[in-house]
Amino acid sequence: MRVHRPLVVLQPTTFCNINCSYCYLPERSRKKRMSMDIVRRVSSEVFSSSLFDGEIVFLWHLGEPLSVPIEFYEEAFTEISRISRAFSRDYVLSFQTNAILLNQKWISLIHRHRVRVGVSLDGPAFIHDRQRVTRSGKGTHAAVLNGVQLLKAANIPFGVIAVLTDFTLDYPDEFFGFFYKHRIGEIGFNIDELEGVHNFTSFSHSNAVQRYKRFLSRLIELADLHKGAIKLREVWRNLRTIELQSDPYNLANKPLRILNFDSEGNFSTFCPELVAAKSSKYGDFIMGNILHDDLSSLLANPVFQLVHDEVEKGLALCKESCDYWSFCGGGEPSSKFFQHGRFDVAETTTCKIHKQATVDTVLDYLERKLKPNVH
Amino acid sequence: MKTNLLDQRSALLRNELQASTDGQQTLMHLSAGRPQTDHEILPVWEQAWPQTWEQNWEQTWVAQSYMQEREEEDLG
Numbered sequence A: 001m002r003v004h005r006p007l008v009v010l011q012p013t014t015f016c017n018i019n020c021s022y023c024y025l026p027e028r029s030r031k032k033r034m035s036m037d038i039v040r041r042v043s044s045e046v047f048s049s050s051l052f053d054g055e056i057v058f059l060w061h062l063g064e065p066l067s068v069p070i071e072f073y074e075e076a077f078t079e080i081s082r083i084s085r086a087f088s089r090d091y092v093l094s095f096q097t098n099a100i101l102l103n104q105k106w107i108s109l110i111h112r113h114r115v116r117v118g119v120s121l122d123g124p125a126f127i128h129d130r131q132r133v134t135r136s137g138k139g140t141h142a143a144v145l146n147g148v149q150l151l152k153a154a155n156i157p158f159g160v161i162a163v164l165t166d167f168t169l170d171y172p173d174e175f176f177g178f179f180y181k182h183r184i185g186e187i188g189f190n191i192d193e194l195e196g197v198h199n200f201t202s203f204s205h206s207n208a209v210q211r212y213k214r215f216l217s218r219l220i221e222l223a224d225l226h227k228g229a230i231k232l233r234e235v236w237r238n239l240r241t242i243e244l245q246s247d248p249y250n251l252a253n254k255p256l257r258i259l260n261f262d263s264e265g266n267f268s269t270f271c272p273e274l275v276a277a278k279s280s281k282y283g284d285f286i287m288g289n290i291l292h293d294d295l296s297s298l299l300a301n302p303v304f305q306l307v308h309d310e311v312e313k314g315l316a317l318c319k320e321s322c323d324y325w326s327f328c329g330g331g332e333p334s335s336k337f338f339q340h341g342r343f344d345v346a347e348t349t350t351c352k353i354h355k356q357a358t359v360d361t362v363l364d365y366l367e368r369k370l371k372p373n374v375h
Numbered sequence B: 001m002k003t004n005l006l007d008q009r010s011a012l013l014r015n016e017l018q019a020s021t022d023g024q025q026t027l028m029h030l031s032a033g034r035p036q037t038d039h040e041i042l043p044v045w046e047q048a049w050p051q052t053w054e055q056n057w058e059q060t061w062v063a064q065s066y067m068q069e070r071e072e073e074d075l076g
Helices: A036-048 A071-085 A103-111 A124-129 A142-154 A166-170 A172-181 A208-225 A231-246 A272-276 A295-300 A302-321 A333-340 A351-368 B003-017 B021-031 B044-048 B053-060 B064-075
Strands: A007-010 A057-061 A091-097 A116-120 A158-164 A186-191 A257-262 A267-268
Touching: A007 A036, A007 A208, A036 A071, A071 A103, A091 A208, A103 A142, A103 A302, A116 A142, A116 A231, A124 A166, A142 A186, A158 A166, A166 A208, A172 A208, A186 A231, A186 A351, A208 A231, A208 A351, A208 B021, A231 A351, A231 B003, A231 B021, A257 A272, A257 A302, A267 A295, A267 A302, A302 A333, A333 A351, A351 B003, A351 B021, A351 B064, B003 B021
Parallel strands: A007 A057, A007 A257, A057 A091, A091 A116, A116 A158, A158 A186
Antiparallel strands: A257 A267
């Protein structure tokens, strides 16, 4: 097994400075911090491993990365750079952040280390502030926009992840208009789904699919009308599949394509969301600890083998039973686990909305616009 | 992998996208500059990076005249 360009997800801290209503992280009020020994061990293992080729992509996530003192990253980035040189390997650094704590010091760090940035931002204030709130319940939109302005002023490119809830679906024009006005051109969606300690989804009602399709259809129309000023990940991914007939691929269900390291050094593969999950059947998804185990031991780990076996069975079911396979490449393992408690299953609510309804909407839009004869 | 109605629709659209001016324009508006293979795809910050902010907005996909229009609107 050899994996190209793995995504290494690191949890620098369990803590988050805000308290979003849909957050799946159970320990976001605790301030556990990753040690520099873990950073060094992870770097040595991934850079020296024959399991990987291409550059290594490090993503600091699973807690608010900027809530850790900047000195942590100054040292961590220095160590990663030093160890990469020893093994002649390339790498990429990235933050997924709520952007609230950004200031000139962070901007300088991001510039100097060419850190790629993803910002979590749910659209205009009246949408964003319903969910993305402080512990006292106050909206965070204004503070996020301050961070966004700093990134833009420093000419640092970034993408946005917006979590959609059922409420958002009534406001496609406002949603698009917000990002357009602020010249934020790269947007991906996640949906408010059952995940970790978040045991409710606003998409569970019977007309959720229709409402989502209406919302997305209008967004595509606006993106097209505004000449591509905003690129929607969910749209261009499916367009690529149509245009290039590429093989379906979902990196979250490929072993070792994503490697997750929690703040204590426990590691796992598949979806990062599983880091926050508890399960006696799956040993809390701990497939080793980098302070005691080599990364290569993961493949022989009984938890990995159990999860991998079920994920493969689930993918076989997806391929056999789902018409959307050629677009999707199989459902997210974490969605399967959080909805069904297992991986050897096919369809989830997330599939119906985020995958299937998206494909339907993109195809419908193109057919309306280009009018090919469908038989 | 079985062929289904979605795959058939997809094949018809592929032809339209490649053959017609409308199709080419739609691709440019909705997916220009995106990774060519799914294997390159990583979370959203990956897509933003290789094109700088200026390239992304002012040079590549958004025509200069369109940007001028916007600036006038902003000023107005």
